[in-house]
Amino acid sequence: MKETTGHAFGLRLTSEFPLAGLDCSVSETLPSCRLTLVDEHELGRLWPSTGGRRIEEERDARGAVDRFVDEHPDVGYRLFARYFGEVIIERDGAAIHCCPPPVASWRWQRLLVGRAIPMAAMLRGYEVLHASAVAVRGKVIAISGPSGCGKTSLALQLHLSGAASFVSDDVLVLERGGAAMLVHPGIGVTNVRLAEEARMGPHTEELGAVLGRSGRQKSHYAIRRETGPLPLGLMYFLSAGAAAGIEPVDPIPPDLLLGSSFVHAMRSPASLLRLLDTCHALSRSTPVFWLHRGGTAPDELAQIILEHLSTLAVERSR
Amino acid sequence: MCRYDIAPDVVLRQFAHETVVLNFRTRQFHGLNPTAGRMMEVLGREATSAAALEVLARDFKRPVADIEPLLSALIEDLLERDLIVRAQA
Numbered sequence: 001m002k003e004t005t006g007h008a009f010g011l012r013l014t015s016e017f018p019l020a021g022l023d024c025s026v027s028e029t030l031p032s033c034r035l036t037l038v039d040e041h042e043l044g045r046l047w048p049s050t051g052g053r054r055i056e057e058e059r060d061a062r063g064a065v066d067r068f069v070d071e072h073p074d075v076g077y078r079l080f081a082r083y084f085g086e087v088i089i090e091r092d093g094a095a096i097h098c099c100p101p102p103v104a105s106w107r108w109q110r111l112l113v114g115r116a117i118p119m120a121a122m123l124r125g126y127e128v129l130h131a132s133a134v135a136v137r138g139k140v141i142a143i144s145g146p147s148g149c150g151k152t153s154l155a156l157q158l159h160l161s162g163a164a165s166f167v168s169d170d171v172l173v174l175e176r177g178g179a180a181m182l183v184h185p186g187i188g189v190t191n192v193r194l195a196e197e198a199r200m201g202p203h204t205e206e207l208g209a210v211l212g213r214s215g216r217q218k219s220h221y222a223i224r225r226e227t228g229p230l231p232l233g234l235m236y237f238l239s240a241g242a243a244a245g246i247e248p249v250d251p252i253p254p255d256l257l258l259g260s261s262f263v264h265a266m267r268s269p270a271s272l273l274r275l276l277d278t279c280h281a282l283s284r285s286t287p288v289f290w291l292h293r294g295g296t297a298p299d300e301l302a303q304i305i306l307e308h309l310s311t312l313a314v315e316r317s318r
Numbered sequence: 319m320c321r322y323d324i325a326p327d328v329v330l331r332q333f334a335h336e337t338v339v340l341n342f343r344t345r346q347f348h349g350l351n352p353t354a355g356r357m358m359e360v361l362g363r364e365a366t367s368a369a370a371l372e373v374l375a376r377d378f379k380r381p382v383a384d385i386e387p388l389l390s391a392l393i394e395d396l397l398e399r400d401l402i403v404r405a406q407a
Contacts, residue, residue, distance in 0.1 A: 251334035258338070258347060269342035273329060276340050276347070280331045 008113075009121040009128075009173045010184030010229070011093075020106045020211055021113070021188035021222050031124040033117070034095040038088075043099040046088050047078055055265040069265055077119065077266055084111035093123030106189075106211040106220055113187050118171045118262055122271065126184070127278040128262040131172040131235070133183060134164035135226050136309055139233030140183040142172050143291070144260045149238045150298055153196045157302035159223070160203050164306075166190070166225040171262060174232070176281060181232040188225045191218045196298065234287040234312075236305065241292020244301060246308050249288040257282055287312075321405045322370075322393060324362035328401050330355070339401055348399065353378070357392050361402065367393070 004015045006022040007030055013022060015035040038046065052072040060066050070078040076091035085100040085108050096116050100108035122128045131144035132155035141164065143151045151170065158164035168186030175182040189211065197204055197219050204210075204221070211220040237249065237256060249256065257279035267275070282288075289308075293301060324330065327342040337355025339348040350358060357374055364370040371389055375382045396402040 251336075254331075254333045254336050254338045254349065255347075267345060269327075269345075272340055272342065272345060276329070276331055276338060280333065280338075283333050 008185065008187040009117050009168075009171065010126050010175060011117065011121055011124060013117070017098075017105070019112075019187070020109055021225075023185075023188060023225070023227055025227060027228075031093075033093060033120050033124065035112070036095065036097050038097045038099050040099055043086060043088065043097065046097055047075060048072060052078070071266065076123075079111065079116055079119075081111045081115070084108050087112060087116045089116055089120050089123065091123070093120035096120055104212055107214065110191075110214075110220070113189060114170065114191075117187070118173065119266060121173050121184075122263050122266070125274075127174045127176075127274055129172040129174065129257075129260045130170065130262045131260065132169050133167035133172055134158045135167050135230050136164045136233070136306075137313075138230060140167055140230050141233055141305070141309070142183070142235045143238060144172075144235060145238030150293065150301075151238060152190060153193065153298040154238070154301055154305070156190060156192065156196075156200075156207065157298045158305065160200070160206055160299075161302055161306065166223050167230070168225070174278060174282075175229065176278060177231075179285060181278075181282060181285060182229040183232050184229045185226045188223050190221050190223045192221060193218055199297065199299075232282075232286055234289065235282075236289050236291040238291050238293060241290070241294045243292065244294035244296035244304060245292050246304065247290050247292075249290055252283045252288050254279060254283065256288075320367045321365060322361050322367060322396075322402045323405045324358070325401055325403050330359065332359075341399070341401060343400065348401065353388075354392055357389055358396060358402070361389070361393070361396075 004018055004022060005026050006013055006024040007027050008022060010030060011033040012027060012030040013033055013035060016037050052070045054068055055071050056069040058066045067081040077089045080086045088097040098112055118128050131142040132151040133140050133142045134155050143154050145151055159166045167183060169190045171186050173184040208222040208224060211222055213219045261275055329340050331338050332355060335352060337350040339350060360373050361370045364373060371382055371385055375385050
């Protein structure tokens with residue numbers, strides 16, 4: 001079987017199958033993670049029938065399981081998401097075994113890219129926050145906030161403006177590099193809400209090739225992204241706000257940072273301490289701002305951000 | 319005379335206006351305001367609670383009698399959450 005090798009989320013990924021959006025340049029210094037395909041029988045063989053426990057579960061309105069995360073002390077973690085299949089992430093994040101349903105690869109790989117590989121990155125020693133990111137003048141601008149608040153739309157509008165390059169969709173992989181915080185780019189795939197796609201109109205062609213559409217929800221594009229780690233410049237936290245605008249978060253409430261963690265359940269004591277120390281370091285090293293939307297469209301918000309960044313650059317140069 | 323130590327499975331990190339306490343055993347984070355954070359830090363460092371009281375009264379420029387009920391209430395709260403342990407003075 002021909003293997004694909006590349007890097008994303010700070011990991012050197014070696015895959016038994018083509019992975020949409022994978023940057024196939026290789027960095028030998030990154031921690032490795034092997035991606036394999038298994039069938040249900042093999043998945044059952046890898047996961048012992050006893051000794052595991054459920055640590056997360058979501059059900060739909062009828063009570064059927066939508067998704068779950070199980071933990072086994074010897075094996076690692078088993079993730080299930082309806083329509084996306086199951087994966088087993090080995091305890092140290094060194095391998096992910098995928099058991100997909102019979103659907104297009106870009107579709108089931110959303111579980112892999114959107115959940116499993118970021119979780120493996122955490123198990124391999126990175127901290128992972130829930131944020132989208134672009135790079136402006138060599139520094140990463142992270143956009144955090146609750147699910148569905150428009151992080152991706154804003155990142156894509158910044159990317160389309162030509163002033164920023166895409167770094168990651170919804171997942172911010174952080175590595176502490178001395179005083180600075182480094183951000184590792186995600187995978188070159190982005191998920192665009194249909195309403196946002198309609199608003200972008202012909203500009204969507206600038207995003208990249210369409211991989212597919214999931215029902216009435218989102219379109220999925222292959223997108224060119226930054227290739228290597230970059231220092232984190234600043235963070236915006238999206239909030240509703242009565243009027244659009246930006247204001248510093250000062251002092252930074254620790255729970256704002258702790259609460260933006262991508263992974264909550266799969267936490268060892270060492271991982272909890274790393275999360276706390278990362279947030280502590282972030283609060284000292286990284287300017288954080290509220291970005292109030294105030295009903296403003298993402299393209300206008302992107303302009304507000306670019307003006308804010310220009311103002312900050314002028315202030316720094318004085 | 320009592321001495322209190324920070325529990326062995328607990329760590330503190332001071333943020334700008336808050337101290338975050340992580341209890342590894344319960345996997346919970348706790349937030350303390352600057353006054354309570356300073357009290358917990360001094361309590362864990364001083365040989366007895368009476369010595370901690372003296373230090374805190376000086377820090378906060380208040381009489382010991384003003385600080386004592388606040389410290390006692392905090393000690394109860396921290397013990398209840400297993401964030402400090404009573405030790406032999």
